[in-house]
Amino acid sequence: MAEDQEPNGMAETGPSTASEAFQAEDPLGPEEDVQRLLTAAGPMTEEQEKAQRRSFVYGNCVMENDLVTREMVDEIAAELEREGGGE
Secondary structure (H helix, E strand, O other), X not given: OOOOEXXXXXXXXXOOOHHHHHHHXXXXXXXXXXXXXXXXXXXXXXXXXXXXXXXXXXXXXXXXXXXXXXXXXXXXXXXXXXXXXXX
C-alpha cells in the first residue's frame, strides 16, 4: 500500500473547505473562539460603542427604508446628544 493511501485504498486528501481547515487546526468550538477573540480585544472605548450603536441603528433602519443614510443617523444622534437624551 502506498504511503498516501488510507487503509480503504482511497488517497488521503486535505480539508475541502477553509472552514474544515480551520476546524482541523483549532480544536476549540465556535463559542470558545469568540470568547478568546473578545478577551484579546479588550473592552470597547466610548467612541467604539457609539460607532457600534450608530451602525446598528443604520443597519436596522435601512432594511425598512433604503433612503436612510449614515449621515442621517449621525445627525439625529448628535441632536439627541445636544438635547441631553444620549444616543
